[in-house]
Amino acid sequence: MPVIVYAILDSKQVIDASSHGISSFSSGSGVELEFVSASTLTAMVSSQSDNTLSNSRQEVLAYAGIVDTISKKYSILPMRYGSVVASYADVTALLEKNSELFVNALNKVMNKEEYSLRLFFSHQHQDDFVHEQNVDITRSPPEILLGNTENKNYLLKKYQQHIAEEKRINYIKTIQLAVAKYLVNVTEIVDFKKTTTFGCIVDAVLLIDKGRKNELLELVAAMQSIYPEHNVILTGPWPPYTFAQIKLE
Numbered sequence: 001m002p003v004i005v006y007a008i009l010d011s012k013q014v015i016d017a018s019s020h021g022i023s024s025f026s027s028g029s030g031v032e033l034e035f036v037s038a039s040t041l042t043a044m045v046s047s048q049s050d051n052t053l054s055n056s057r058q059e060v061l062a063y064a065g066i067v068d069t070i071s072k073k074y075s076i077l078p079m080r081y082g083s084v085v086a087s088y089a090d091v092t093a094l095l096e097k098n099s100e101l102f103v104n105a106l107n108k109v110m111n112k113e114e115y116s117l118r119l120f121f122s123h124q125h126q127d128d129f130v131h132e133q134n135v136d137i138t139r140s141p142p143e144i145l146l147g148n149t150e151n152k153n154y155l156l157k158k159y160q161q162h163i164a165e166e167k168r169i170n171y172i173k174t175i176q177l178a179v180a181k182y183l184v185n186v187t188e189i190v191d192f193k194k195t196t197t198f199g200c201i202v203d204a205v206l207l208i209d210k211g212r213k214n215e216l217l218e219l220v221a222a223m224q225s226i227y228p229e230h231n232v233i234l235t236g237p238w239p240p241y242t243f244a245q246i247k248l249e
Contacts, residue, residue, distance in 0.1 A: 004034070004090055005046050005083040006067050007076040007239075008102050010110075011042045016072075018137065031066060036088055038095035041102055044070055045091055048084075071239035077102060077246075078239035100230050101246045109188075109243055112207045115216065115236035116185075119202040122229055163248045175227070182223060186215050189244055201230065205242045213237070 002224045014035055036043045070076055084090055095102065176192065179202050183190050189207040208216055216234070224232040 002048050002086060003036075003088055004048060004063075005079045005085065005091060005094070006044045006046070006063070007070050007074070007075045007078050008095070008106070009042050009074045010103075010106055011040050013035050014042050031062075033066070036091045036095075038092045038101055041095045041099060043091050043095060044076075045088075047088075067239050071237075075106065076114070076239060077105055077109065077244040078241050080241070095220050098246070105244050105246050109207065109240040111210055112189075113210055113213070113237035113238065114240040114242060115206050115234060115238070117179075117202065117204045117209065117220065118200065118233045119179065119223075119227065120230060120231040120233070121199045121201060134135070150211070173202050175230075178225065181214060182219055186212050186219055187241065207240060207243050210237075 014061040016038075031046045033044055035048050036045050040076050044055060062083050067076075067078045071078060085094060180190065180192070183204070187208045191205045193205070206216075220232060220234045
């Protein structure tokens with residue numbers, strides 16, 4: 001019988017399964033969760049009647065909701081939707097075979113929470129960088145671009161666009177370095193992602209001790225006051241998906 005795996009945790013967090021109200025983690029979803037333990041690790045799982053996983057939005061959100069609820073009580077390694085093994089014996093084998101990897105990852109996320117921090121250009125501020133007519137060229141263009149022909153004017157415009165993009169990139173790097181210095185006051189575990197949209201300045205995920213949430217909120221509020229021209233967005237806490245990624249054997 002296929003078994004869905006939701007999360008891995010240290011068995012010391014689950015001394016008496018019945019006293020922890022395991023059914024409350026999946027309340028309203030119709031899922032019956034169980035603990036499967038091996039060595040010092042425990043997996044939270046549920047069985048299913050067939051090998052077919054629905055990829056519907058409803059099912060994915062229900063799975064994510066269960067993982068999120070579990071993470072509010074325990075320090076866990078959250079599993080991604082679609083984490084299915086063939087049997088309960090395979091769950092035990094998974095825990096035993098990857099024991100060292102799981103333990104090391106759990107030590108990293110123990111009593112911590114994941115947050116997402118993003119900074120975006122406002123439309124007006126972004127226009128200051130992307131419109132070449134707003135760029136004050138402080139250096140003389142190459143001599144080859146001088147002239148008043150249609151071709152020279154085209155090349156000069158391309159040169160201005162290049163200067164505007166260069167200015168935008170340097171500005172982003174400056175802000176990213178500043179944000180990194182702010183964040184080190186609450187955590188050293190930060191993953192800066194490459195910008196995925198044109199208007200994104202900072203896209204970072206961070207892992208912080210649960211007791212430092214208020215410090216993070218104060219820091220983000222301070223950043224918003226320092227950069228009022230930008231949109232500063234903090235979301236979380238989330239299960240530590242980013243920092244629980246390991247290559248299973």
